[in-house]
Amino acid sequence: MSRPYLHPGLPAPAPSDLDRPYWDGLRNDKLLLQRCRRCARFQWGPEWICHRCLNFDLSFDEVEPLGTIFSHQRVWHPVHPALKKQGAYVIVLVELTHADNVRVVGNLLGDPAQPLRIGAEVEGVFEHHHDGEPAYSLLQWRYV
């Protein structure tokens, strides 16, 4: 995509030992989420242990980036210098359709004034920050 949703200058994600496969996946247009190798259930955000069966052996498996808006917020007041000239922007909490209903946070692409609808179907859009320091990718959302 041509231009990131938010103005540049917000902190960039720095992968950790716990979530590196996720960030590597986004770089390659794949959504990889943490999954227990024993009980085969997804969990998110990443944890050191499967909170269901207490297994430490966890993988990152690909998930189709489809979901519904579980909740949302339209932010107006800038709390970071990078956002001073941003104007309103929309954050959505998306419940994924194919990953045991785990939720991920992202932005809803499009006019920030557009109606926000809990329950609406959305699809993921990979947003690459090739010139990030380090380079990274985010997962954004748009109405289906």
Add this chain to the structure above:
Amino acid sequence: MTLRSRTAVVGVGETAYYKRGQAPDAEFKLALEAIVSACADAGIHPRDIDGFASFSNDRNDPSQLAAALGCRELRFANMQWGGGGGGGSAAIGNAAAAIMSGMAECVVVFRALAQGQYGRFGQGAQAPTVSGNLAHTVPYGLLSPAHMFAMKYRRFMYEFGVEQSALRAIALACYEHAQANPRAVMHGRPLDAATYDESRWIVEPWHLYDCCLENDGAAAMILVAGERARDFPHLPCYVLSAVAGSQFRAGAPVHNTPDYATSNFKTLVPRLYQMARLGPADIDVLQSYENFTGGVLMSIVEHGLCKAGEVNEFFVPDNLTAPDGQLPLNTSGGNLAECYMHGLGLNIEAVRQIRRTSTAQVANAEVSMVISGPMVTPVSSCIFGSEATL
């Protein structure tokens, strides 16, 4: 055996409350001033304090406070984990537990904040990178406490059809009470419905007036064993109950807690009332922590004071204002209009109601409840009672 009536608050103290960054004194000095003031109120010498309890990673170390105050002996130095104001009532419970168990005899609960001296709340991460759970929210502009909680309340609004007027009623009640309270930062600055409606959004569904102040100052309260309460200058104010915690996986990372649209009190409330041997109908006056008005609304529902399906009818200013409202709320002005001392000011106001010294006094207030820090984890609540409740 529970905490019920085993301890009492016998002294309260506060510094003057300042706008954020405008305190003339260092944070440690503010803490000392509030503690000395609470001791004077109780008619004791600070040397008699043998325990300290605080919350939210207060920076003022009990050993240093005890040294500065000349305390004869330090027996209890306690910090309730968790951020925001979720630990306010928990710290009182911890102090009470220490006293009733014989670990200490005279415990001060305190909180001091000087944001000029230290960093400011409500500002996003300024570092070039973020890692861990923050990496999954901050790059999307989810930065401040308002952002962290707005989607919980939005979901609650959606599930129960809550209208904006319910939040407005909370803000109006707080500001009305602040007009009677000369200590309040917003004393002399009344708020009306039109001003609320026209105020800018911070983050939808929260206007400017739905968000707490940021202040400098300090607050403290002195607890001793309940059987000593009559030996002090003021009307006794007993701790009837104090509980803390949160539900299953409230701390699940990146907004994945199973029960999302909650202020996190559902599992605490049965324990709170059971310990107090009281129910929602017995609550005469309520102080409920406003980080954001949406948290107040959800916490009031979760404490059984209003049904979720009836919030639009219940949350009107007349119901929430002293002296005649059905549920007088935040009678000092609260975090919205008196001062944001991470909510300890709310606990002090709850004591004033039992002492009959509030500037928005509820007639015959015998049972006075405090809800601390909705939507964070752990949260806490406590109930104070007059002698008539024993």
